[in-house]
Amino acid sequence: MLEIPCPWCGLRNENEFICGGEAQRKRPADPDRETDEAWADYLYNNANPKGVVTEWWWHVSGCTLWFKIDRNTLTHEITPIEELPE
Template sequence: MLLINCPWCGPRDETEFGYGGEAHRTRPADPSGTSDIEWAEFLFMRTNPKGAHRERWVHSHGCRRWFNVERHTVTNQITRVYPMGGQVGGTEIATPAAEQAIEAKEPKQGSRS
């Protein structure tokens, strides 16, 4: 069983989520000029890596928001979770749930601690 860290709701059991396929796929630029073979490639052919893979997931039994997950396909270990449209490479994106946890631990400005 996977434990998926929703960027908005925090860690939840995988049964609350729906799988949405490979992430970061680009639709053909000119749909009307795209051949049937090119459409078939786009719609049905996916990478099947042994290792890190970026996927789309939806929190269907929670906030109903879509986000991306980077998961190792052999071990099922989730290495990153980031919102749709987030940065693909480089620094990991802080999620809203993570930001709230950090803010809760930080002393408020003007308070004496």
């Protein structure tokens, strides 16, 4: 059982959350000017690293906050990187 550090709720069980994918993904500023390949790269391709990845998580069965964590996909070690906004 992963324990995900929600900035609002603290450590909670993984099944209260949905993993929202890699956080470094940037939506192109003007999608109409992108090539199909660049748009597909944004939509579908992942770095999918074996190691540390910064990703979005959604506390869907809790406070419903979206936040980011650093997670090691090999060791499952998790580092919180976000403080609750004031």
